[in-house]
Amino acid sequence: NEEKNDILYIRYDENKMKYIYLCTGCDMAWKSDISS
Numbered sequence: 287n288e289e290k291n292d293i294l295y296i297r298y299d300e301n302k303m304k305y306i307y308l309c310t311g312c313d314m315a316w317k318s319d320i321s322s
Contacts, residue, residue, distance in 0.1 A: 291311030298306055308315050 294308045
């Protein structure tokens with residue numbers, strides 16, 4: 287029985303392009319921002 291881990295990402299800061307990532311299999315969450 288293998289569980290499939292999916293990653294969901296939600297943008298929470300429109301101006302700075304910041305995202306929070308959520309793992310559906312392990313219930314882990316982390317933040318990241320993309321700046322270029």
